[in-house]
Amino acid sequence: MSINLKNLISVLDAKWTGPDTDIFIDHISIDSRSLQNGSKTLFFALSGANNDAHLYIPELIEKGVQNFVVHHIPKNSEGKANFLVVKNTLTALQQFAGYYRDLFDFPVLGLTGSNGKTIVKEWLNFLLSPDYNIIRSPKSYNSQVGVPLSVIAINEKHNLGIFEAGISTVNEMSKLENIIKPTIGVLTNIGSAHDEGFENLEQKIKEKLLLFKKSKVIIYQKNELVDQCLRTFCEEYPIKDRVLFSWSFGDSSADVFILEKEIKNEKTIVQYQYQSDFFDLEIPFSDSASVENTISCLLVLLYFNYDFETIQNRMQMLYPVEMRLEVKNGINNCSIIDDSYSSDFQSLKIALDFLESQQKRNATKTVILSDIFQSGFSNEELYSKVAQLIADNKVNRVIGIGKTIASFAAKFPNIITFENTAEFISKFESLNFNNETILIKGARSFQFEEIVSLLEEKTHETVLEINLNSISHNLNFFKAKLNPAVKIMVMVKAFGYGNGGLEIAKLLEHHKVDYLGVAFADEGISLKNGGIKLPIMVLNPESTSFPSIIQYQLEPEIYSIKGLKAFLKIAREKNLKDFPIHIKLDTGMHRLGFEENTIDELIETLKGNTTVQVKSVLSHLATSDEMKHYDFVISQINLFEKLSSKLIAELNINPIRHILNTSGISNFPAAQYNMVRLGIGLYGVSNDPSEQKYLENVSTLKSIISQVRKIPTGDSVGYGRRFMAEKETKIATIPIGYADGIARLWGNQVGYVMIRNQKAFIVGSICMDMLMVDVSEIDCKEGDSVIIFGESPTVIEMAEALKTIPYEILTSISQRVKRVFFR
Ligand SMILES: *Cc1c(COP(=O)(O)O)cnc(C)c1O
Numbered sequence: 001m002s003i004n005l006k007n008l009i010s011v012l013d014a015k016w017t018g019p020d021t022d023i024f025i026d027h028i029s030i031d032s033r034s035l036q037n038g039s040k041t042l043f044f045a046l047s048g049a050n051n052d053a054h055l056y057i058p059e060l061i062e063k064g065v066q067n068f069v070v071h072h073i074p075k076n077s078e079g080k081a082n083f084l085v086v087k088n089t090l091t092a093l094q095q096f097a098g099y100y101r102d103l104f105d106f107p108v109l110g111l112t113g114s115n116g117k118t119i120v121k122e123w124l125n126f127l128l129s130p131d132y133n134i135i136r137s138p139k140s141y142n143s144q145v146g147v148p149l150s151v152i153a154i155n156e157k158h159n160l161g162i163f164e165a166g167i168s169t170v171n172e173m174s175k176l177e178n179i180i181k182p183t184i185g186v187l188t189n190i191g192s193a194h195d196e197g198f199e200n201l202e203q204k205i206k207e208k209l210l211l212f213k214k215s216k217v218i219i220y221q222k223n224e225l226v227d228q229c230l231r232t233f234c235e236e237y238p239i240k241d242r243v244l245f246s247w248s249f250g251d252s253s254a255d256v257f258i259l260e261k262e263i264k265n266e267k268t269i270v271q272y273q274y275q276s277d278f279f280d281l282e283i284p285f286s287d288s289a290s291v292e293n294t295i296s297c298l299l300v301l302l303y304f305n306y307d308f309e310t311i312q313n314r315m316q317m318l319y320p321v322e323m324r325l326e327v328k329n330g331i332n333n334c335s336i337i338d339d340s341y342s343s344d345f346q347s348l349k350i351a352l353d354f355l356e357s358q359q360k361r362n363a364t365k366t367v368i369l370s371d372i373f374q375s376g377f378s379n380e381e382l383y384s385k386v387a388q389l390i391a392d393n394k395v396n397r398v399i400g401i402g403k404t405i406a407s408f409a410a411k412f413p414n415i416i417t418f419e420n421t422a423e424f425i426s427k428f429e430s431l432n433f434n435n436e437t438i439l440i441k442g443a444r445s446f447q448f449e450e451i452v453s454l455l456e457e458k459t460h461e462t463v464l465e466i467n468l469n470s471i472s473h474n475l476n477f478f479k480a481k482l483n484p485a486v487k488i489m490v491m492v493k494a495f496g497y498g499n500g501g502l503e504i505a506k507l508l509e510h511h512k513v514d515y516l517g518v519a520f521a522d523e524g525i526s527l528k529n530g531g532i533k534l535p536i537m538v539l540n541p542e543s544t545s546f547p548s549i550i551q552y553q554l555e556p557e558i559y560s561i562k563g564l565k566a567f568l569k570i571a572r573e574k575n576l577k578d579f580p581i582h583i584k585l586d587t588g589m590h591r592l593g594f595e596e597n598t599i600d601e602l603i604e605t606l607k608g609n610t611t612v613q614v615k616s617v618l619s620h621l622a623t624s625d626e627m628k629h630y631d632f633v634i635s636q637i638n639l640f641e642k643l644s645s646k647l648i649a650e651l652n653i654n655p656i657r658h659i660l661n662t663s664g665i666s667n668f669p670a671a672q673y674n675m676v677r678l679g680i681g682l683y684g685v686s687n688d689p690s691e692q693k694y695l696e697n698v699s700t701l702k703s704i705i706s707q708v709r710k711i712p713t714g715d716s717v718g719y720g721r722r723f724m725a726e727k728e729t730k731i732a733t734i735p736i737g738y739a740d741g742i743a744r745l746w747g748n749q750v751g752y753v754m755i756r757n758q759k760a761f762i763v764g765s766i767c768m769d770m771l772m773v774d775v776s777e778i779d780c781k782e783g784d785s786v787i788i789f790g791e792s793p794t795v796i797e798m799a800e801a802l803k804t805i806p807y808e809i810l811t812s813i814s815q816r817v818k819r820v821f822f823r
Contacts, residue, residue, distance in 0.1 A: 001026050001100075001155065005042070005067060008084060011099045012069065012092045018082030025067060028152050030093070030145070032056035033510065034353045035393045037065050044069045044093045046145065051472070051511055053089075057081075069093070090144060097148030097179040104154050108161035109300065110182025110215065112173070112208045114191030116293040117142060117164040122321045122341075123297050124162050126444065127314045128304070132160035133376035138347045139324055142166035147176050153346040157376025165211050169197030173210040184303070185212035187220040188296050189289070205229045213237045219299045221292070222246040222254040245303055247272075247295055256299060261291065270295070279308050284318055294318065319444065325354050326822045327503075329457045332434040335360060336455050339441045340448035343372045345385065348441060352393045354823075355439045357510075360502075361531030363437045364396040368451060370421075370442035371402030383408035399424070399431070401446060421446050428454055462703040462736045463818045465790075466499050468507050470696035474682050475511055477694055478665055486672045487656060489515035489537065491679035493523060498810040499683060499699055500819040502530040509534050517677060521545035524554040537582050537616075540592070546570050550579065555615060559584040559592040561601055571611040580615040583655075585643050587619040587636040599643055603650045616656035616675065617644045625663035625687035633664075637671045663687045685796060685806045692796070700790030701813060705732045705755070705782050708775065717772050718764025722748055730776045732760065734786050737769040741812035742788065743802050747771060750801055754787040755780050 005023045009016050025042040032053055037043065043065050045053040057074045067082045069092050077083075086092040109124065111117045118140040125136045135158040137150035142164040150163055165176040190205055198204040206229050212218050216239060220226055234242060248254035249261070252273075259278075260271040268283045268291050283294045294315060301311050319341065330336040335358060339351050348369075359365060367390060375382045383405065390398055391413060398415040400406055401424050406417035416431075418424040421442075433455060440455070442448035479488060490513050491497075496504040505516055505527050516536045518524045524536045525548060541549055541556040543566045549556050550570065558564045558581050571579055583602070586593030594602050606614065619640045623629035640659050648655065657673035662681035664671065666688060680686075684698040710730050717723040717731055734753065738744050747766035752759040753773055760773035773786075789795050795806040802809070 001028075001152070003100075005082065005084075008042075008096065008099075012084055012086050012095050014069065014084035014086045014092065016082070016084055017073065017078065018067075019079070020082060023067060023082065028093075028096070028149070029065075030149070031353055032060055033357055035356055036349065036353065036389070037063065038392075039064050039066050041065050042067045042069065044089050044096075045071070046089050046093070047071070048090065051476075055512060069096075093148045094144070094175055094179055097151045098181075100154070101151050101179060101181055104156075104158070104161075106159045106161065107184060108163065108180060108182045109184045109186055110177075110180045110211050111162065111164040111186045111188060112166070112211045113186075113188030114204075116188040116289065116296065117166060119290075119293050119321045120186065120188050120296050121162050121164050123293065123318055124300055126318065127297055127301060128160065128162075129373070130314075133158050134160045134162060135346065136162040137164050138350050140164070140166070144172065144175060147179050151179050153349075155376070159376070167197075167207060170203065170207050173207050177211050177213055180211070182211060182215050183217075184300070185215035185218040186296060186300060187212075187218065187226070189221070189292055190226065201225065202229060206233065209233045214239065216241070217243040217245055217303060219245045219296065219303065220247075221296075222248040222251050243303075245299055247299055256295070256302065258295065272298075274302060281308075281312060282316060284316060317444075324822050325351065326820055327358050328452075328820055329818055330433070330436075330438065330455045331457055333363075334433050334435065334455060335363070335437045336452065337437070337439045338452050339439065340452050341442075341444050343370050343441050343443040343446075345372065345375055345382070345389075348372075348386065349389060351439055351441055352389065352395075355395075355437060356393065357506075358821075359437050360435075361529070363435050365394065366397045366399065366433075366436045366438045367395050368399045368401065368438060368440045368442070368448070369405065370400075370446040370448065371404040373443055379404055379408065383411055387411040387413075397436075401442065401448075421448065421450060425450060425454065457818070462701070462740060462788075463820045464499070464813055465700040465702060466503070466819060466821050467696070467698055467700075468503070468821055468823050470684060470698045471504060471507055471682060472511065473696045474684055474698065475508070475513070475678070478662070478676075478678050478681050481665055481669060482676065483669075483672055485674075487514035487658075487675040489513070489517050489658065489675055489677045490682055491517040491661075491677055492527070493517060493519035493539065493679075494811045495523070495815075497680065497683045497807065498813045500821065502527060502532070503819070503821050504682075505530070505532045505534070514675065521549050521552075521554060524549075525552050528552045528554070535580070535615075543567075550574060550576065555580045555582060557582045557584050557592075557618070559586075559594065561594075561598060561605065564602070564605055568605070568609065568611060576611045578613040579611060581612045582616045582618060583614055583647065585617065585619040585640060587639040587643070587659075588632065589620045589622040589636075591620070593619060594643075596639070596643060599646060603647065606651055614647075614651065614653050614655045616658060617647055618658045618677075619644075621659060621661060621664050621668075624661060624667055627667065633668060637668065666691055680807060683810060685810075697791050697794070699795075699810065701736075701788040701817070702790075703734050703736045703753075703786045703788060705775075705780060705784045705786060706735050706770070707733045708780065708782055716764070719767065720765055722765050723763035723772075728776075729763075729774055730778075731763065731772050732775045732780060732786075733770055733772050734788075735770055736788060736817075737767045737771055739768045739814060740817050741809075741814045742766055742771065743804075743809075743812070745802050746798065751798065752793065754790075754792055755784060760786075 003025045026040040029037050029041050030044050030046050054074050061081050069084045071089055073083050111121050125134050135154045141150045163180045167173050246254045247256040249258045257273045262269045263286045266286045270281050328336045398412050400415050400417040409415050409417050490508050492501050492505050495501045516534050519539050521538050524538050537555045539557050584593040586595045644657050656675045658675035660676040662679050665676050684695045686692045711725050713727055715725050744766045747762045749761045752761045755778050758778045760775050762771050763774050795809045798809050799806045
């Protein structure tokens with residue numbers, strides 16, 4: 001990409017200010033953390049759902065970024081860089097992408113539908129890549145932001161595009177159409193589910209079809225409703241000689257008519273009729289969704305005039321698709337980012353940004369990379385670009401696998417190369433992987449899944465998946481409730497409410513929250529050791545931990561005269577000056593804090609003191625989640641007002657005041673003072689059902705089926721024979737038990753897990769490391785995924801049944817359960 005900034009002023013309908021427009025842009029970014037940002041980057045400062053990127057502009061200018069699209073110029077940045085000021089930066093990004101798309105003229109496939117878009121896209125890429133230089137959306141980049149970013153990655157060597165478009169409500173598709181402008185439309189499974197954003201199925205289909213306004217061919221599964229919508233659509237958006245190319249299981253008037261479907265040994269044979277010939281196609285899957293997705297691909301290949309033999313050969317090699325980038329725990333304190341099924345330049349760029357955002361302090365950044373195929377560039381050009389990208393990203397070690405990358409080793413700093421995966425595996429031990437964040441990227445033929453399995457930490461198959469995007473969403477939901485200038489402290493005590501302290505703290509640091517709160521000093525120390533720079537308040541500092549609190553620059557909450565005196569003594573010995581402390585007042589919770597009758601002594605002790613500085617004064621509400629105790633909350637707030645005002649007046653200080661936790665933020669917005677302390681809400685739980693629906697589920701506890709068996713009538717299951725089969729029953733065993741934090745009370749048909757979207761009740765007593773469920777009605781097998789909690793059952797539902805609160809469910813999940821973070 002090389003675009004003159006001057007041309008963009010009219011494209012984006014922008015006002016320009018700054019030193020220089022005669023600049024050529026070669027990179028677009030919306031990610032302030034990316035190490036790929038540079039002087040030729042055009043940075044779009046998006047603001048909205050997740051973050052306001054305008055906040056990062058001063059930092060970015062310091063790092064050398066010179067060109068920004070903004071909706072306002074941040075204070076003190078005027079004149080220091082080029083600014084294109086627009087009304088809406090997201091719209092500008094989309095306008096830019098549309099403009100950029102018009103610079104290219106090759107066939108572009110546009111995929112939409114309710115299910116299967118990403119899989120069909122990945123498979124089409126695999127099926128067509130021997131013959132084309134394909135640009136495709138990475139992973140599931142199909143949103144209002146993802147689509148423009150995908151399209152911007154087109155370069156002059158590409159000769160086929162495959163992009164997916166996802167929408168959640170009306171009026172969204174036209175914007176995406178304007179960016180992708182597909183010449184070939186593919187409608188994947190449309191689903192019958194009622195989507196919240198649409199009045200009905202017909203409206204949903206009509207909206208999706210808008211992607212195909214300029215498509216010369218539309219590929220779809222025939223059914224009455226779709227046909228009817230297509231008729232109106234084609235009248236409204238006519239295109240000369242447009243082809244409707246359809247398939248169907250039941251309707252012989254479809255262009256491709258599937259006569260028979262037979263499942264054998266996890267494979268499916270479909271017999272289809274096309275242009276009066278019959279074919280038997282073998283598909284390497286047995287589930288119906290995969291079969292439908294394969295047939296969508298089949299139609300594209302037929303439209304491209306591939307012969308049956310080629311189609312069959314390539315289809316046999318189709319594979320399951322990983323939908324997103326994940327971080328997994330690896331051996332020897334390594335973290336692994338598994339992107340083992342793709343190697344192309346664009347997805348490498350994205351994966352490197354992800355690597356940077358997941359980087360652990362002091363860890364080595366390592367990339368394991370195979371040969372890259374079909375880039376369109378000469379190898380010389382390609383590997384120069386890759387080497388440059390790797391160098392820009394400050395990767396410490398590169399492991400190249402494949403003859404081609406090996407022959408360009410000289411271009412890379414710190415590279416070790418191997419001819420093939422087998423050679424790498426034979427030398428694996430000598431490579432000493434240790435305290436590294438490792439990105440694994442390889443073309444499918446290199447079978448890097450074997451490398452992933454060597455590097456992955458071997459634990460049982462139970463994981464707690466944490467969705468970092470949902471955390472951002474929930475944070476912003478609560479932030480939006482705050483008055484301007486009110487600060488936010490986020491509680492990450494108890495290992496981020498069971499979800500993983502460091503990873504969440506890093507995300508919060510990125511979102512520029514003001515404070516973190518932990519319960520004990522060692523929790524704070526491990527965050528500081530992990531590289532967290534935000535100030536951290538320790539709620540419950542023991543006097544024995546004071547020296548390390550000081551050493552690690554943690555900030556103690558002081559709640560008694562005794563504690564204060566002990567801290568002052570150490571502070572004096574160490575000659576501290578203005579060391580930040582937080583004063584906790586007891587206004588009715590009766591847990592920790594200075595009571596009213598100790599305030600005078602507190603004031604006496606602090607007066608004239610210069611070793612410490614009262615950073616904040618706080619108290620904690622006992623019943624902010626229960627409106628029946630409304631009056632009690634108000635009495636707490638009033639007492640807090642009185643006592644804190646007295647402290648402030650008599651000590652002549654100006655501390656941050658804070659009293660609200662999550663439900664306080666929702667129910668007592670008038671008491672925000674200067675800061676609030678967000679806890680459980682961040683993790684997706686509210687005490688109020690009307691608020692709950694705006695929060696996103698953060699944690700999903702998953703396991704697998706270890707074994708399936710049938711037991712006859714009259715047999716029992718588990719310890720104590722507490723389940724007796726009244727009929728022949730199919731039982732699945734799942735390797736998670738009370739030692740992992742699943743309460744025994746959840747057993748014996750009180751609780752259930754989800755398998756293939758169906759409820760499977762727990763039968764018999766939960767064991768230490770296992771539990772058994774009734775799967776008589778569920779078509780499932782060993783190795784299938786099991787959801788213990790998440791979207792369903794929710795932790796709220798579990799807590800109700802177990803007569804506890806979601807906090808306890810979340811924080812009980814034992815540390816032996818692996819945490820996996822994803823976006
Ligand atoms: C845990 C805690 C919070 C957060 O409470 P939530 O109900 O999870 O929002 C706030 N303040 C103090 C002192 C806490 O201990």
